[in-house]
Amino acid sequence: MLSLLVVPLTAILSLCHGFSEHGTELPSPPSAWFEAEFFQHILHWTPIPNQSESTYYEVALLEYGKEPWRDIPSCRRTLEFSCDLTTATLNLYHNNGYRAKVRAVDGSRHSNWTSTQTRFSVDEVTLTVGSVKLEMQEGSILGTIQPPRPQMAPEGNTYEKIFRHFRQYEIAIRKVPGNLTFIIKRVRHENFSLPASGEVGKFCVMVKPSLASRTNKGAWSEEQCIVLSKQYLTVTNLSVFTSVLLLCGALAYCLALQLYLRHRRKLPSVLVFKKPSPIIPVSQLPYPEMQDTIHSLIEEAFPKVSPELRNSDLHGSTDSGFGSAKPSLQTEELQFLLPTPHPQACGALGKGVPTELQDSCSNGSHSSTDSGICLQVLNYGPGPGPTWEQQVEKASQGQDDSGIGLVHNSEGQPGDAQSGSTLGHVSLTRPEVLEEEDPAAVAFPGYLKQTRCTGEKAAPAGCLEEETPLTGDLGAQFRTYPDAEADWPPPALAKGYMKQDPPRVTVAPSGSPTGQWNQLPAEGSFLGLTNSGDLGTSDWSFIHDLAPLDCVAASGGLLGSFDSDMVALPLISSLYSNE
Amino acid sequence: MKVQRVSLWLLGAMLILCSVHTHPLRRCWISMDMRHVEESFQEIKRAIQTRDNFQNVTILSPLGALQSIKPLDVCCMTKNLLAFYVDRVFKDHQEPNPQILRKISSIANSFLYMQRTLQQCQVQSQCRCSQEATNATKIIHDNYDQLEVQSAAIKSLGELNIFLAWIDKNHQETSAA
Numbered sequence: 001m002l003s004l005l006v007v008p009l010t011a012i013l014s015l016c017h018g019f020s021e022h023g024t025e026l027p028s029p030p031s032a033w034f035e036a037e038f039f040q041h042i043l044h045w046t047p048i049p050n051q052s053e054s055t056y057y058e059v060a061l062l063e064y065g066k067e068p069w070r071d072i073p074s075c076r077r078t079l080e081f082s083c084d085l086t087t088a089t090l091n092l093y094h095n096n097g098y099r100a101k102v103r104a105v106d107g108s109r110h111s112n113w114t115s116t117q118t119r120f121s122v123d124e125v126t127l128t129v130g131s132v133k134l135e136m137q138e139g140s141i142l143g144t145i146q147p148p149r150p151q152m153a154p155e156g157n158t159y160e161k162i163f164r165h166f167r168q169y170e171i172a173i174r175k176v177p178g179n180l181t182f183i184i185k186r187v188r189h190e191n192f193s194l195p196a197s198g199e200v201g202k203f204c205v206m207v208k209p210s211l212a213s214r215t216n217k218g219a220w221s222e223e224q225c226i227v228l229s230k231q232y233l234t235v236t237n238l239s240v241f242t243s244v245l246l247l248c249g250a251l252a253y254c255l256a257l258q259l260y261l262r263h264r265r266k267l268p269s270v271l272v273f274k275k276p277s278p279i280i281p282v283s284q285l286p287y288p289e290m291q292d293t294i295h296s297l298i299e300e301a302f303p304k305v306s307p308e309l310r311n312s313d314l315h316g317s318t319d320s321g322f323g324s325a326k327p328s329l330q331t332e333e334l335q336f337l338l339p340t341p342h343p344q345a346c347g348a349l350g351k352g353v354p355t356e357l358q359d360s361c362s363n364g365s366h367s368s369t370d371s372g373i374c375l376q377v378l379n380y381g382p383g384p385g386p387t388w389e390q391q392v393e394k395a396s397q398g399q400d401d402s403g404i405g406l407v408h409n410s411e412g413q414p415g416d417a418q419s420g421s422t423l424g425h426v427s428l429t430r431p432e433v434l435e436e437e438d439p440a441a442v443a444f445p446g447y448l449k450q451t452r453c454t455g456e457k458a459a460p461a462g463c464l465e466e467e468t469p470l471t472g473d474l475g476a477q478f479r480t481y482p483d484a485e486a487d488w489p490p491p492a493l494a495k496g497y498m499k500q501d502p503p504r505v506t507v508a509p510s511g512s513p514t515g516q517w518n519q520l521p522a523e524g525s526f527l528g529l530t531n532s533g534d535l536g537t538s539d540w541s542f543i544h545d546l547a548p549l550d551c552v553a554a555s556g557g558l559l560g561s562f563d564s565d566m567v568a569l570p571l572i573s574s575l576y577s578n579e
Numbered sequence: 580m581k582v583q584r585v586s587l588w589l590l591g592a593m594l595i596l597c598s599v600h601t602h603p604l605r606r607c608w609i610s611m612d613m614r615h616v617e618e619s620f621q622e623i624k625r626a627i628q629t630r631d632n633f634q635n636v637t638i639l640s641p642l643g644a645l646q647s648i649k650p651l652d653v654c655c656m657t658k659n660l661l662a663f664y665v666d667r668v669f670k671d672h673q674e675p676n677p678q679i680l681r682k683i684s685s686i687a688n689s690f691l692y693m694q695r696t697l698q699q700c701q702v703q704s705q706c707r708c709s710q711e712a713t714n715a716t717k718i719i720h721d722n723y724d725q726l727e728v729q730s731a732a733i734k735s736l737g738e739l740n741i742f743l744a745w746i747d748k749n750h751q752e753t754s755a756a
Binding site: 062064065066067068094095096097099115117118119121122123212213214215 | 613614617618621624625628629634635636637639640646737738740741744747
């Protein structure tokens with residue numbers, strides 16, 4: 001009996017099991033949640049384990065506080081675990097939220113519903129930006145943030161209207177060579193500017209939106225990069241360039257004007273041998289740089305030298321310090337030769353080959369930059385010597401010296417030689433040279449042309465105090481000069497050239513010339529030759545450095561000192577002897 | 580001429596009265612930082628709302644009651660809702676989880692501070708309630724009473740985000756203005 005009941009019971013039980021599997025066999029999805037951005041609401045769920053290919057999921061949606069649940073048929077797709085519910089949740093930003101639930105379906109079987117754990121509300125929307133535009137303007141990066149503009153958003157539901165207040169953005173900037181990112185600042189507007197501070201290169205910017213009054217999360221935007229380069233054509237640079245250009249133009253104009261005015265000047269009187277001009281006060285004398293200026297002295301202002309010295313040979317040097325052409329010797333008869341001093345010739349003089357000087361001096365001026373005085377040693381020895389010649393015209397040919405050139409005088413004067421007067425017959429340039437001197441050009445205080453050898457002693461006292469040291473006899477020679485200072489008469493008008501000091505040195509025709517010699521420049525020191533004692537040929541170069549000697553030599557009174565002190569004469573004689 | 584003067588005087592008086600009437604509302608607004616309250620709620624939102632089994636019923640927004648409140652009734656409505664939560668919801672809810680309880684307590688303290696701020700406006704007669712505001716408050720209490728106490732309390736706690744969003748919207752606009 002029991003065996004007969006087992007078979008039907010088994011059949012009944014199997015049928016009942018089949019019915020139950022058809023309703024609740026499938027497991028429900030473990031979880032379901034929303035992932036939403038602005039008007040992009042996606043429902044996600046995890047799939048059920050061991051699902052088949054025919055398994056799909058059903059989604060239902062409920063607006064909180066309203067019935068019933070709405071089925072979303074568009075979500076019934078196989079093997080998909082998410083569904084876009086934006087269309088069904090357009091009122092999210094104006095209501096109290098939604099609830100959604102999901103279940104798995106496979107054929108006739110379905111699972112239980114799985115609801116989202118929280119009500120889907122506006123708080124769960126992740127904020128994003130639509131785009132970021134960057135541009136460079138005057139060294140700064142200007143950024144414009146564009147809020148999202150989803151197509152699903154109904155008209156009038158813009159980001160700015162829904163989130164009306166307290167919108168803010170975090171800005172992060174990164175320089176491309178490197179992964180170091182800096183969050184520069186937080187702005188409360190859709191426009192921002194980042195100062196570049198002179199940086200160049202590629203910069204990338206990211207933006208993350210947020211709301212100050214809400215707890216919504218924000219997502220970083222995509223990187224937008226911009227290349228910063230040196231901007232040269234900025235308004236500031238153009239204005240600076242224009243101003244500099246105008247300034248340069250003004251300077252060029254002024255320079256051209258000055259050059260034009262300079263060209264109009266006359267040649268220095270040294271180059272133009274004309275009648276001597278009257279004595280020019282020292283205050284009117286120009287600055288020492290103009291070495292070519294020759295001033296004439298009033299002959300009467302200088303004492304006459306002794307006849308011996310008058311006709312004695314004068315030493316010459318290669319500089320313009322021909323003041324050593326003593327005023328006493330500077331008579332009208334005395335004419336200093338003014339050939340162009342040949343540098344080599346002057347060097348040759350130093351080597352004791354004065355014979356070469358004659359040729360050089362006679363050849364006229366050269367492009368020398370010295371005083372233009374070209375010495376030619378008198379030949380007091382047995383041999384013939386060069387002759388002093390009057391070379392007036394040749395001294396003014398473009399040389400920038402005083403134009404004084406001394407030429408050897410082969411007319412030996414034993415008497416003078418014996419007396420130690422080795423001064424050759426020096427020919428001075430004619431006074432006419434001074435006539436055409438441009439006062440402006442006569443700025444050189446180095447030489448004061450003397451018209452006559454006054455024969456009086458000069459007062460070399462002051463110049464002896466010059467700082468240039470003298471050695472040996474040379475120094476001793478000059479020590480005697482202060483003695484003559486007391487007897488220094490007013491300088492008389494004389495021909496010739498007397499070396500002058502810088503503007504502070506005054507050449508007063510009637511005044512005592514002592515003051516003149518107190519301040520003499522250090523250049524052109526040939527005059528020291530005339531007063532040095534035992535200068536040999538090797539001392540020529542040394543003489544150039546003897547600054548105070550110039551004044552001594554230039555003084556007419558010095559000539560007078562030669563009367564009493566013929567120490568210079570042995571020097572010249574020694575020079576001649578070396579030849 | 581006299582009629583014009585009288586009409587102008589009356590118009591000016593009306594404007595003054597309107598400004599005086601609305602002025603208290605504009606001055607009576609909550610200036611505290613609501614972010615702290617919102618962050619505390621977000622941390623317990625999932626735990627609270629999961630336990631709400633009556634998704635088709637709402638307490639605070641029946642038929643959009645809160646959405647229909649006028650600006651003049653914002654102060655009154657805010658005061659009434661703060662009293663609802665402090666006097667009924669926080670007291671009726673029994674929270675077993677201590678961490679959730681801590682967060683709920685923090686929210687309750689913030690509501691007490693907001694009540695004190697609004698009481699100053701009430702003392703100055705700047706927070707008067709209209710009939711509409713009174714009716715909306717009554718509906719909320721009725722909805723709360725229709726549910727079982729625990730369910731009503733948990734649902735009311737779950738709807739805190741609705742209340743906070745409404746406060747933020749109305750008082751935020753006032754402060755921004």
